[in-house]
Amino acid sequence: MSKTSAPDALVEPEEMPEVSKQSKVILKKVKTVTKESHDIEQGLKTWEESLKSSLESDRPEQVVVDHWKALQYLNKMQAKVIHNEEAEKRGDAVDETLKVMKKSVSILTHFPSRAATPVVAKKSSSGDSKASSSPKTSPKGTEADAKASSSSASSSAASSAAPASPSKKRPAVLKLSDLTFAKDDPLDKIVEFDGKPVKHLSKGEEFENFGRNLKNRPAVTFEPQTRTGVCNVVKWAVANGKRVRAAGYRHTWSSIYGEDNEVMLSMIPAKVATSKSYTPVTKTKTQEDALAFVTFLREENGYAYVRIGASTTNDQFRLWALENHWTIPMSVDLVEITFGGSTQPMTHGTGIKNGTMADLITEVEFVNANGELQIVNSEQKLRAAAGALGVLGIITAMTMKLQKLTHAKMRPYKTAAMLGIPPPLTATGKPDCRIPKQLDCGASQAQLLGAQKTFESQIANEFYNEYFWFPFQAQAFVNCWNDDGDPAESKPLSQCTALMQDVQATLGDSVNKVLGFFQGNGKFMTQFVTMAAMSVLPDLSGAKKPEVTPVIEAFYFRRGLHNMTMWDMELTIPVPGRADKPDKPDWSIINRAWWDAINLIYDYAAQDKYPVRLGLAMHIVSDSHMYMAPENGNKNTTSKLHKTFGSLTINISTVPQTPEPLWFEFCQALADKWHSYTYPTDPQTRLNTRAHWVKQWEMMTYDGVPLAEHYRKVAYKDRIAEFTTQLKAIATAGKFDYKVMRKTFGNPLLDSILWPKKS
Numbered sequence: 001m002s003k004t005s006a007p008d009a010l011v012e013p014e015e016m017p018e019v020s021k022q023s024k025v026i027l028k029k030v031k032t033v034t035k036e037s038h039d040i041e042q043g044l045k046t047w048e049e050s051l052k053s054s055l056e057s058d059r060p061e062q063v064v065v066d067h068w069k070a071l072q073y074l075n076k077m078q079a080k081v082i083h084n085e086e087a088e089k090r091g092d093a094v095d096e097t098l099k100v101m102k103k104s105v106s107i108l109t110h111f112p113s114r115a116a117t118p119v120v121a122k123k124s125s126s127g128d129s130k131a132s133s134s135p136k137t138s139p140k141g142t143e144a145d146a147k148a149s150s151s152s153a154s155s156s157a158a159s160s161a162a163p164a165s166p167s168k169k170r171p172a173v174l175k176l177s178d179l180t181f182a183k184d185d186p187l188d189k190i191v192e193f194d195g196k197p198v199k200h201l202s203k204g205e206e207f208e209n210f211g212r213n214l215k216n217r218p219a220v221t222f223e224p225q226t227r228t229g230v231c232n233v234v235k236w237a238v239a240n241g242k243r244v245r246a247a248g249y250r251h252t253w254s255s256i257y258g259e260d261n262e263v264m265l266s267m268i269p270a271k272v273a274t275s276k277s278y279t280p281v282t283k284t285k286t287q288e289d290a291l292a293f294v295t296f297l298r299e300e301n302g303y304a305y306v307r308i309g310a311s312t313t314n315d316q317f318r319l320w321a322l323e324n325h326w327t328i329p330m331s332v333d334l335v336e337i338t339f340g341g342s343t344q345p346m347t348h349g350t351g352i353k354n355g356t357m358a359d360l361i362t363e364v365e366f367v368n369a370n371g372e373l374q375i376v377n378s379e380q381k382l383r384a385a386a387g388a389l390g391v392l393g394i395i396t397a398m399t400m401k402l403q404k405l406t407h408a409k410m411r412p413y414k415t416a417a418m419l420g421i422p423p424p425l426t427a428t429g430k431p432d433c434r435i436p437k438q439l440d441c442g443a444s445q446a447q448l449l450g451a452q453k454t455f456e457s458q459i460a461n462e463f464y465n466e467y468f469w470f471p472f473q474a475q476a477f478v479n480c481w482n483d484d485g486d487p488a489e490s491k492p493l494s495q496c497t498a499l500m501q502d503v504q505a506t507l508g509d510s511v512n513k514v515l516g517f518f519q520g521n522g523k524f525m526t527q528f529v530t531m532a533a534m535s536v537l538p539d540l541s542g543a544k545k546p547e548v549t550p551v552i553e554a555f556y557f558r559r560g561l562h563n564m565t566m567w568d569m570e571l572t573i574p575v576p577g578r579a580d581k582p583d584k585p586d587w588s589i590i591n592r593a594w595w596d597a598i599n600l601i602y603d604y605a606a607q608d609k610y611p612v613r614l615g616l617a618m619h620i621v622s623d624s625h626m627y628m629a630p631e632n633g634n635k636n637t638t639s640k641l642h643k644t645f646g647s648l649t650i651n652i653s654t655v656p657q658t659p660e661p662l663w664f665e666f667c668q669a670l671a672d673k674w675h676s677y678t679y680p681t682d683p684q685t686r687l688n689t690r691a692h693w694v695k696q697w698e699m700m701t702y703d704g705v706p707l708a709e710h711y712r713k714v715a716y717k718d719r720i721a722e723f724t725t726q727l728k729a730i731a732t733a734g735k736f737d738y739k740v741m742r743k744t745f746g747n748p749l750l751d752s753i754l755w756p757k758k759s
Contacts, residue, residue: 020062020065020066022066023065023066023067023068023069023070024069026047026050026066026067026069026070027069027070027073029046029050029070030043030046030047030050030070030073030074031043031070031073033046034046034073034074034077040074040077040078040081043073043074043077044074047067047070047071047074050067050070051063051064051067054066054067064524064528065528080095170375170377171375172374172375172733172734173368173372173373173374173375173733173734173735174372174373174374174375175372175373176193176227176228176231176289176372176373177228177231177232177235177371179191179232179235180235180239181232181235181236181238181239181240182239183239183240183241184240185236185239185240187200187220187236189236190222190229190232190233190236191228191229191232192224192225192226192228192229192232192289193225193226193227193228193229193288193289194226198222198223198224198225198229198232198233199222199223199224199225199269200220200221200222200223201220201221201223201266201270203219203220204217204218204219205217205218205221207221207247207257207258207264208250208274209247209250209251209252209253209257210249210250210251210252210253210562210565211253211565211566211567211568211656211696212565212656213253213567213656213660213696214253214255214257216257216258216259216260217260217261218258218259218260218261218262218263218264219242219261219262219263220263220264221263221264221265221266221270222263222264222265222266223266223268223269223270224265224267224291225290225291226289226290226291227289227290227291227367227373227396227397228289230265230291230367230394230396231367231371231372231373232371233263233265234367234368234369234371234393234394234744235370235371237263237744238369238371238740238744242261242262242263242744243258243259243262243263243743243744243745243746243747244258244262244263244264244265244394244744244745245257245258245259245262245263245264245265245390245745245747246264246265246266246267246340246390246394246395247264247265247266247267247273247341248266248267248268248273248311248313248337248338248340248341249268249273249313249334249336249337249338249341249562250273250274251334251336251337251341251562251694252341252345252694253567253568253694253695253696254693254694254695254696254697254698254749255698255747255748255749256345256389256390256693256694256747256749256750257747258747259747259748265394267291267310267311267338267340267341268292268311268313268338276562276563290309290311291309291310291311291312291396291397292309292311292312292313292316293307293308293309293312294306294307294308294309294312294316294317294320295307295308296324296326297399302403302404303401303402303403304326304401304402304403304404305362305399305400305401305402306326306399306400306402307363307397307398307399308339308397308398308399308400309339309396309397310338310339310340310394310395310396310397310398311338311339311340312338312339313335313336313337313338313339314331314332314334314335314336314337314338314339314342314556315335315336317339317552318335318552318553318556321405321550321552322405322492322550322552322553325404325405326402326403326404326405327402327403327404327405327406327550327551327552328357328360328400328402328403328552329349329351329353329354329360329403329551330348330349330350330351330354330357330464330555330621331349331357331552331555331556332347332348332349332357333349333555333556333558333561334556334561334562335556335559335562336562339357339398340395340398342357343356343357343358343360343361343386343387343395343398344358344387344388344389344390344395345387345389345390345693345694346358346387346624346626346628346629346630346631346693347692347694348619348621348631348649348692349555349619349621350464350465350466350619350620350621351462351463351464351465351620351621351622352459352460352465352620352621352622352646353463353622354621354622355621355622355623355624355625355626355629355631356387356621356624356626356629356631358386358387358624358626358629359386359624359625359626360400360401360402361382361386361398361399361400361401362377362382362399362400362401363375363376363377363382363398363399364376364377364382364385364386364395364398365395365396365397365398366385366392366393366394366395366396367393367394367396368392368393368731368734368736368741369393369731369736369737369740369741369744369745370734370735370736372734372736373396374393374730374733374734376730377399380726380729381726381729381730381733383625383626383627383722383723383726384626384627384628384722384723384726384727384730385726385730386398386626387624387626387627387628387629388628388727389628389693389750390745390750391727391741391742391745391746391750391754392727392730392741392745393741393745394745405550405551405552406483406484406485406550406551407483407484407485407486407487407489407490407548407549407550407551408463408464408481408482408483408485408548408549408550408551408553408554409481409482409483409484409485409546409547409548410479410481410540410546410547410548410549410554410557411481411540411541411543411546411547412477412478412479412537412538412539412540413477413478413539413540413541414475414476414477414478414534414537414539414541415475415476415478415541416439416441416443416474416475416476417439417441417469417473417474417475417476417598418435418439418440418441418443418448418451419441419443419447419448419451419476420451420455420467420469420475420476420477420478421455421467421469421476421478421590421591421594421595421618422448422451422452422455422591423435423448423591423595424588424591424592424595425448425449425452425588425591428445429444429445429446429448429449430445430448431448433592433595433596433599434599435595436598436599436602438472438474438602439474439598441474452591455587455591456587458478458480459480459587459590459620460585460587462480462481462482463481463482463483463551464479464480464481464482464483464551464554465479465480465619465620466478466479466480466617466618466619467479467594467616467617467618467619468537468615468616468617468618469594469598469615469616470529470530470531470533470534470614470615470616471526471530471601471605471610471612471613471615472526472527472530472605473530473531473534475534477534477537479557481546481554483551485546485548485549486548489548490548490549490550491547491548491549492549492550492553493549493553493556493557493559521608521609521610522609522610522611522613522657522658522659523605523608523610525610525613525655525657526610526612526613529613529614529655530613530614530615533614533615537558565655565656566614566653566654566655566656567653567654567655567656567658567663567696568651568652568653568695568696569651569652569653569667569670569671569691569695569696569697569700570649570650570651570652570691570692570695570697571630571649571650571671571674571689571690571691571692571697572630572631572634572647572648572649572689572690572691572692573589573593573647573648573649573650573674573677573687573689574633574634574644574646574647574648574687574688574689575587575589575590575620575634575644575645575646575647575648576589576642576643576644576645576679576680576681576687577643577644577645577679577680577681578680578681579680579681582640582641582643582681583637583643585645585646586680589648589677589687590618590620590648592677593648593650593673593674593677594616594618594650596670596673596674597616597650597652597670597673598616600666600669600670600673604666609662609666610658611654611658611662611663611665611666611667612652612653612654612666613654613655613657613658614652614653614654614655615652615653616650616651616652617650617651617653618648618649618650618651619649620646620647620648620649621646621647621649622634622635622646622647623635623636623644623646623647627719627720627722627723627726628693628716628719628720628723630647630690630691630692630693631647632719633688634646634647634688640681641679641681641682641685642679642681642682642685643681649692650674651692651695652666652667652670664699664700667696667699667700668699668700668701671700671702674689675689675702675703677689688715690711690715690716691707698749702714702715708749708752708753709752711753712752712753712754712756716753720753720754723754724754724755727741742755
């Protein structure tokens with residue numbers, strides 16, 4: 001392949017090998033084993049053995065292609081088993097062959113099958129939901145709703161758990177435990193609400209994140225189940241001079257976890273966090289002092305205020321939302337993430353009207369440096385506490401403002417890459433950047449202008465926006481929708497579909513590991529992975545009617561991402577005002593950033609390098625009130641030269657089998673391009689582009705300066721001062737030592753940004 005990066009010399013990677021007769025042989029063998037054993041897992045085992053034994057051939061690429069049909073068969077059989085179970089419950093006729101396969105409804109793991117999704121109550125003719133027909137009846141609060149207790153400690157915990165109205169003030173600080181600790185006190189002294197010791201892993205057991213790019217060995221990893229347990233862990237840690245950091249499902253790629261020989265709090269059991277998951281924890285705890293619960297507090301001005309435990313997962317909340325008809329207006333696209341894990345680092349969903357998850361919070365409850373429970377609900381302090389990156393303390397619960405459950409009218413589609421997200425255009429409709437010849441669909445100027453008009457309408461007006469492109473695929477995937485679907489036509493995502501997607505991701509992860517055995521330059525792997533990723537996405541462009549589903553389901557329509565390990569880098573770019581009309585957003589910055597990434601991928605391919613082996617994903621969101629959010633300040637309509645109208649987020653992802661130096665090199669090259677953008681109204685001033693805190697960014701630089709240093713000195717300079725001022729005010733209110741807080745809940749990376757050592 002040519003080594004030049006000139007556009008005319010770009011060479012499209014070779015076509016996928018054709019499926020050979022061997023494919024039918026493999027498929028037949030897997031089918032036979034599966035049917036004779038009545039066990040899908042046996043079929044998968046046969047498939048894996050065949051694949052590994054065949055990879056010694058001269059054409060490993062052909063081997064994987066030949067095994068693809070058998071993989072699809074196993075996937076379909078898995079889906080049919082679950083569908084069959086649902087039919088049996090309804091009393092419908094079932095396939096006897098599939099019926100006996102029930103024992104294998106969880107390929108590759110032994111988790112039980114996914115709990116059935118509740119059916120959303122249909123609206124009556126008056127338009128009111130049956131679940132909320134009486135204004136005096138509050139929605140169900142799940143199994144974790146507090147029960148009265150005769151003990152004074154229980155009464156105190158219950159009184160702090162569910163304020164009836166905003167007029168009833170909760171105590172700012174609540175002492176849940178009278179225990180005190182001395183250095184070297186035994187771990188069994190650290191107890192939960194019920195007096196039993198807090199569970200912990202073996203001392204020195206290794207911690208590893210989801211992306212498998214970070215590891216450390218804590219002195220001890222605790223798995224608390226109650227707020228009391230968290231309070232006691234913090235007290236013990238302070239007494240022993242240990243730092244404390246928390247983690248949930250570990251979907252963070254940057255070094256904001258704990259460190260060697262310190263204390264790790266696993267807010268969900270470590271085995272759940274690190275396993276392939278077809279069944280995220282769906283039951284919340286029954287203890288009134290629990291960390292996983294959803295409790296309705298009140299309805300006010302058309303919104304609901306709901307208290308949510310920090311260990312509550314998106315899947316737990318999804319089930320509650322479907323039953324109670326209230327929802328968050330956006331979310332990350334995983335059901336396997338906790339609310340503490342999504343709010344503290346200020347993760348985002350999508351939609352130009354939405355900020356971050358932390359912006360939905362109206363009250364934060366956390367364990368402070370004294371090991372006491374503290375409440376923060378003032379507006380200014382919340383701007384620090386709701387998105388504190390864990391340095392304030394251990395979050396145990398939050399109150400969030402929810403909207404009524406609406407219904408997404410989904411019609412995702414695939415289209416030519418040039419038409420899904422057009423390249424930046426001149427006024428006459430000509431591309432204002434080069435187009436890789438493999439993606440040039442021959443669109444006319446009129447078609448491109450029309451596509452740009454559609455694109456701008458989607459991001460400016462629709463409730464939800466999402467765009468994907470997978471390297472070397474001719475099409476892009478567009479998923480934009482409004483939430484005005486008819487409730488009478490709405491259906492939740494079926495249990496069968498959800499499980500099928502889980503399995504697809506697990507099988508994909510297995511294939512990636514096998515492909516990693518013959519690394520080469522990654523060309524075939526990239527083609528195979530991106531082809532497979534594009535093939536499983538839906539295309540409803542030809543459907544007569546859109547699919548209607550509750551918005552809480554639409555957020556998570558692509559299940560199984562937790563089962564495919566990946567690496568991820570994401571930057572957030574402000575959308576500036578136009579040069580000719582500063583009061584209007586310059587949406588072309590989005591087109592330019594998107595196509596700069598695509599062109600760079602093709603430039604690397606021309607050098608026989610393949611650093612991006614999954615794809616690009618893009619969302620347009622609003623700004624954020626959180627001091628430390630990368631979206632903070634990205635909606636500034638008062639400045640004359642530096643107006644902004646929202647935030648563009650693009651993340652690039654690859655598989656862990658990608659050589660790390662190549663991945664880092666590409667990330668830096670792309671960051672250099674994205675960091676170079678300036679205000680159209682002030683070409684001498686760059687946009688304040690910043691990384692998503694949880695993605696991979698600390699290895700990159702800004703004009704040669706490490707990003708952590710750039711964030712401290714430039715990008716967050718003013719925000720850090722405001723952030724730390726509010727942290728000090730919270731410390732004063734809670735009567736704890738600010739320096740002890742820094743020492744206990746910080747970590748090296750965050751220390752270097754927030755509290756650098758004086759030179």
